[in-house]
Amino acid sequence: MWETHRLVAESELEPARPIGARRPLSAGFVWIIVFKYLKAAAFLLLGIVVLRVARLATHSEPMEIARFLGAARNKIIVEHLSQILSAFTEGQVQAMGAAALVIALVFAAEGTMLAMRIWWATYFTIVLTALGIPPELIEIARRPGSSRRYVLLAINLAILGYLWTRRNEFRDPPQRPTTRSTSGAGRGSG
Numbered sequence: 001m002w003e004t005h006r007l008v009a010e011s012e013l014e015p016a017r018p019i020g021a022r023r024p025l026s027a028g029f030v031w032i033i034v035f036k037y038l039k040a041a042a043f044l045l046l047g048i049v050v051l052r053v054a055r056l057a058t059h060s061e062p063m064e065i066a067r068f069l070g071a072a073r074n075k076i077i078v079e080h081l082s083q084i085l086s087a088f089t090e091g092q093v094q095a096m097g098a099a100a101l102v103i104a105l106v107f108a109a110e111g112t113m114l115a116m117r118i119w120w121a122t123y124f125t126i127v128l129t130a131l132g133i134p135p136e137l138i139e140i141a142r143r144p145g146s147s148r149r150y151v152l153l154a155i156n157l158a159i160l161g162y163l164w165t166r167r168n169e170f171r172d173p174p175q176r177p178t179t180r181s182t183s184g185a186g187r188g189s190g
Helices: 027-054 061-069 076-086 090-115 121-142 147-165
Strands: none
Touching (some): 090 121
């Protein structure tokens, strides 16, 4: 007879999902995860190459780098890499290789935790991305002509902004309180 109308919350308009079901990842998160995995792969490759070069006999770096890159020994990049590596001791080169492997693991962990939708993964990635921006700014100040550094800075700032605006996306929605009957049932009579 008499109908009462109430406001319907937006969350009630969504189709009901089974318990434990998740919304699909947004395209932004998918791109961030792919970017983190690509960075992990790049640092993993760098770490492996550097650790391999650290075991080489002195002055054989140009040949090994040329063989690895599939380039001629007199290519500029091979000569440049050889000069850089010859300035360090074997222990320093090993430390750089190990650091590159650790960085690769961190990027892989970021991507994996975002893919798994762990609620604090966005905060973890925000902090690590923010920590990487000052060194990028220093590199830009040292070599302002390098457009690659500007592109990486722009990508990391975009990631930071996107994650900041969506930082709570993986949290479970708050549960609505259950309503109790006001008829007095269940109350102690005393």
